[in-house]
Amino acid sequence: MKLTGPLLLLVLLAVAGLSRAQVKTSLLDLTNSIGSILPALSRPANHSRIFYAVMFDAGSTGTRIHVYTFINSDSAGLPVLDNEMFHSIKPGLSAYADSPEMAGHTVRMLLKVAKKTVPRLEWKRTPVILRATAGLRLLSPDKAQALLQQVQHVFDESPFLVPDDSVSIMNGTNEGILAWISVNFLTGHLKAQTQTTVGILDLGGGSTQITFLPKLRVSCVFRSLSSCSYLGHGLMAARLATLGALGAEGTGESHINSYCCSYKRCIIHTTVSVSSPGYAGYKLCYQEVLKVVKGIIHQPYQLQDSNVFYAFSYYFDRAVDAGLIDGVQGGKLEVRDIKKRAKEVCNKMTKYPPISSFLCMDLTYITCLLKDGFGFKESTVLQLTKKVNNVESSWALGATLDHFHNLKIH
Template identity: 45%
Template sequence: MKIPKLAILFILVVGTVAYLTYIRRPQILKETISKPQYPHSRTDPTNLSTDRFQYGIMIDAGSTGTRIHIFQFLLEENATHKLARETFRAIKPGLSAYVDDPEKCTDGIQELLEVAQESVPSSQWNITPLVLKATAGLRLLPGEKAQQLLDKVREVFDESPFLSRHDSVSIMEGTEEGISAWITINFLTGGLQGGDGATVGMLDLGGGSTQITFSPQDEKSIQTSPIDYITSFQMFNRTHTLYSHSYLGLGLMSARLAVLGGVEGQPLEGSTELVSPCLAPDSTEHWEHAEVDYTVKGQKAGEPIYESCYSKVEKALYKKVQKAEEAEDAHFYAFSYYYDRAVDIGAIAEKDGGTIKVNDYIEAAKKVCNSIAETPPTHPFLCLDLTYISVLLQELGFPKDKELKLAKKINNVETSWALGATFHYMELHSRD
């Protein structure tokens, strides 16, 4: 019997649809998940089954810019998460630039929220937490002025389609920043998911503060540490006990000012001229810090530069740092200015990262400081910065042969505190 052409066409269409729906589609989904998209991906998340994903939005309001991180997590049967994708966007300047006109900060926040709306399926908007945490830029502002900026952000959040709570907008404490960065690193390296409890420590050297965070293994070191340095929290059905502390005023820029003899936020006895043995002899440099313009001069030639600079750094750090027990035994990642100065001395490639020993900073400091009289460095403060880093690490309890890992990304994901803070926030509100 001859089959009509229309019937044949109908059978072909039905067969193709069935193949794509029941055979080919699961394979496409599997391939998409097994090759997760990372920062700057523009893949449309609505192409995937949304009930298998959870989203979190974290806005990092820093001193120089505001950055949005939109995380897409793949939900696993054992209640753990896998990072499927991160969408990232940054704008300048930071919120603190609008201190005298808070209303103007809302345009930038709206711009970032538009990115979030493009990245998160509309069906998930009302259950996706939206959080902004401000760091150094707002910490340095007078309380009332910082609050005005935060209030404006809250107004924008309240009108957005995302989930905004009473604690969605805040200034981040330094210790919280350290813990969040620790969570990020250990999630990306697998330390949080592993059953053996093996984790890595975190060192961060920012402009205004520096943090150290790690998981001590000896109960004695937990008991003998200052009580406010020890914290515990639950994540992924495990309790983590951490040694974590943030040293405000010991970030590289604030410490540089202290070593030079200045006072944070105010000219020295009405003058902005400073003299330091850490600069090339008879040199003059101009440096702006915390909206104060300084003129910094090197001392007269003939003084032993490294020894004199080292003495100034030791004085600036005297009795300000607690030596961390077990720090020399734990594996550590180091970030921010630790990374940047390692690049400056050629210890690592800027894009690749690598490893460095504390002694590498020490030897580089001696070499740079002792040569600046004849060959001024491209970076006029390199002698000071390297000397400070080398002394700081030793004061924190790291021996000269201690090796540190330096990385800006792990598995193609930025090693910022944003991912850890998002996890922590979602964990706190998981029972809401």
């Protein structure tokens, strides 16, 4: 992904944060920079100020389409997000690594959503973009490229505006930064008068990200954005790593013992199953997942308990499955709440099988990731959310905002 404008500034901040260098930029400067990315509309003054963008999120477990409707601001500030049309399809594009033409079919089906949402007269000036994440990052370069070529072919056949870099794989750091932009845009923390921001925790299938703006001691205007991404530590990948089953598919039938599974077998692949060696419980399960986290996931520099974090994707989904939050409204949880429910599920599942055979392992991994990985206290409060102001919590909106300044929309 070519980085310019505001995202380049944020990436530089992230790098500086990792090196602990001081970068003289303020939140006001950042907001002003983002405000300069709006597309120039070469249309009559009395014409509608509405414009559209189509962003595909090609994740490891599914492909999602976001069709955004914006209203051009009267000022030089940020645009107004009027609406989002969202739809998703499972599995992800990486599932078609050996039949890439199916990846093209998936994208073609989702484009029907865009055609129904965007007025026909706006198709030629509405950009269509796809960014792939951990699912394709974990594939071999040849297989990933074959999938991207199929998507590019579908885009080129579509009636929408296709930018030069419309299809690509996004690295994990950018994923975290763009998600941070999305959530702070939606919560109003990118406005010039705002002096605070919120951090983000994203747990996908193949990777996980943590991004926040630390409160450095030297001065309120000496700030460095901290963004860390861990490939292979999303929830689905962590399951395989915990069980030592990475690459086990296609190698013949095998069975794995795990203290994180109940007496009922957990099917990972059609040839790999898992069950308990006789006793399943939280403590023994925690020791299993700790091997995946310890020494690999690190506490970010300048992480403070005062930072407000929004957690989404599988953080949200598993909290809903565990009955900790409402599936629509979300809610606030302390880290200890997740730990407590993990203990309850793991220690009782031999008698009372959970709704998901992996719920014990997943909740235990999330607890371990937050505590032993990122270093959060048990009293740390997280805002679990799927949507913010009726818009999906993800990097997609941030990627759309970043892309505007490179596009000449007519």
